[in-house]
Amino acid sequence: MLTTNGTPNGAGLLAADTGMGAVTLRVGDLDGMIRYYRDGVTLDVLSHDGPVAVLGRGTTPVVILQHSPELKHASPRDAGLYHTAVLFESREALATAIYSVASRYPGTFTGSADHLVSEAFYFTDPEGNGVELYFDRDRSGWSWVHGQIEMATIYLDPNEYLREHLGQRGADAAASGTGIGDAVVGHVHLSVGDIASAREFYVDRLGFETTAAMGDQALFVSAGGYHHHMAMNTWGSRGAGRRGLALGLGKVEIVVPSADDLGELGERMSHFKVATRDDGRSLAFDDPWANLVEVRAGA
Numbered sequence: 001m002l003t004t005n006g007t008p009n010g011a012g013l014l015a016a017d018t019g020m021g022a023v024t025l026r027v028g029d030l031d032g033m034i035r036y037y038r039d040g041v042t043l044d045v046l047s048h049d050g051p052v053a054v055l056g057r058g059t060t061p062v063v064i065l066q067h068s069p070e071l072k073h074a075s076p077r078d079a080g081l082y083h084t085a086v087l088f089e090s091r092e093a094l095a096t097a098i099y100s101v102a103s104r105y106p107g108t109f110t111g112s113a114d115h116l117v118s119e120a121f122y123f124t125d126p127e128g129n130g131v132e133l134y135f136d137r138d139r140s141g142w143s144w145v146h147g148q149i150e151m152a153t154i155y156l157d158p159n160e161y162l163r164e165h166l167g168q169r170g171a172d173a174a175a176s177g178t179g180i181g182d183a184v185v186g187h188v189h190l191s192v193g194d195i196a197s198a199r200e201f202y203v204d205r206l207g208f209e210t211t212a213a214m215g216d217q218a219l220f221v222s223a224g225g226y227h228h229h230m231a232m233n234t235w236g237s238r239g240a241g242r243r244g245l246a247l248g249l250g251k252v253e254i255v256v257p258s259a260d261d262l263g264e265l266g267e268r269m270s271h272f273k274v275a276t277r278d279d280g281r282s283l284a285f286d287d288p289w290a291n292l293v294e295v296r297a298g299a
Contacts, residue, residue, distance in 0.1 A: 012268060014207040014254075015261045016224030020185040021253030021296065022054070022061035023084040027127055028247055030067040036125050037063050040101040040108070041086065041133070042179030057183040062086055066250055073128065074246035079192050079237050079289035081249035083122065083130030087186025094119070094135040095162055096170035096180050101133070102158070103174065112161070114154040117142050117227040121158060129248060134186060142227065149211045149220070149227045187222075188252050189231040190291060193240035195219050197288045198232040205272045206293075207265065229254075242290040251284075251292045262297045 027033045034053050037043045043055040043062055051067035063084065074080055088094040098121050102109060105123075108131075112121045120134040143150040173180050192198045195216045202208050208221035211228050217235065220228035230252075256262055266283050269276050277284040282296035 012207055013209060014223040014265070015257050017257045018223035018229065018261075019255050019298075020188055020229055021255045021294075022056065022064050023081070023185060023188060023252060024064040024066060024250035025081075025084075025127075025129055026068040026071055026247050026250045027065050028067075028069050028071070028073075029127070030065055032126055033065050036105060036108075037065070039177050040105045041131065042097045042100045042174065042177070043086075043183065044179075057179065057181075060182070060184055062183060062185055064250075068247060071245060071247045074243065074248055077237055077240060078246070079240040079243050079291065080190070080246075081129055082189040082191045082231070082233060083132045084185060085120075085132035085134055085187045085189065086183050088133065088135050088183050089181040091119070091135050091165040092167060092170050093179060093181040093183070094121070094133060095165035095167075096174050097133050097183075098158065099162055099166055099171065100174035100177075100179070102162075109158070112156040112158050114156045115151045115227075116154075117149060117151055119156060119161070121156075121161075127247060130189070132189070136186070136227075139225075148213070151212055151220075151227065185253075187226075187229050187231065189233070190249075190252075190287075190289075191237040191240070192232040192234060192287075192289055193237060194234060195232065201287050202230060202232065205269065205274060207268065240289060242288070249291060251294055254293065254295045255298045256295060257297070258299050259297045262295060265295060 037055045038045055046054045046056050053065045054061045056062040101123055108123045110122045110124055118134045118136050120132050123131040125131055198219050202221050203210055211222050212220040218233040220231045222229045274285050282294050284294040
């Protein structure tokens with residue numbers, strides 16, 4: 001039996017309990033971006049040390065903002081971040097965040113969709129970084145056909161969603177600038193130059209499995225049967241080469257369960273001659289478009 005990355009019996013795959021860590025953004029207006037993710041998205045400021053602010057929920061970082069005012073915005077045709085997707089634990093929690101962003105930053109809403117596996121609402125932060133806020137439907141209702149997850153893009157009325165799921169508790173929380181429940185990075189979606197190179201790197205080498213593909217336009221990958229932990233598309237970036245230093249995506253973090261999993265990944269990347277930085281706690285490497293990926297062990 002071959003997995004979707006062509007290896008026998010699951011060898012060469014990321015561990016099933018792999019998940020996403022925080023997304024680092026280089027930003028020009030640190031105070032303004034803190035306000036957006038704190039007052040709009042309803043994340044908490046976990047730390048703010050000089051030029052670096054960490055926002056998340058509880059003890060879990062979601063977005064790390066690095067003040068980089070010397071940098072300029074990249075071209076919209078460049079590779080980089082398509083969106084950071086923040087996963088909420090309940091529809092009420094998601095509705096609270098949607099209401100908060102819509103109330104304080106109404107011009108940043110860009111769309112919404114029922115994807116069958118999830119319910120998603122899309123925004124663009126003040127510096128042009130895509131943001132998805134979403135809730136997962138129960139896995140028992142997901143449909144797999146010939147090894148690929150069935151997803152769709154069905155219109156989801158945001159006002160109807162708020163009427164159905166917000167409630168007084170959520171409205172009060174949003175009004176006071178707080179959120180409800182836990183929130184984590186559920187997945188990260190990248191803009192890339194071509195899908196073949198994305199598949200070779202993220203599936204064949206890094207060890208994700210393909211969960212869905214749209215020809216040469218988009219690829220969705222995950223560990224452990226999730227609908228996707230990462231996605232890559234060429235919708236606005238076809239043919240893009242390696243990124244230069246610019247505002248926007250600074251780093252994507254992946255969390256594997258154990259140090260043994262990290263060691264196995266290090267051996268695999270070395271086998272494929274991927275240049276890797278190992279500081280004893282994490283592995284860091286660039287994808288084909290110079291997007292920095294860092295993998296650390298959760299335990």
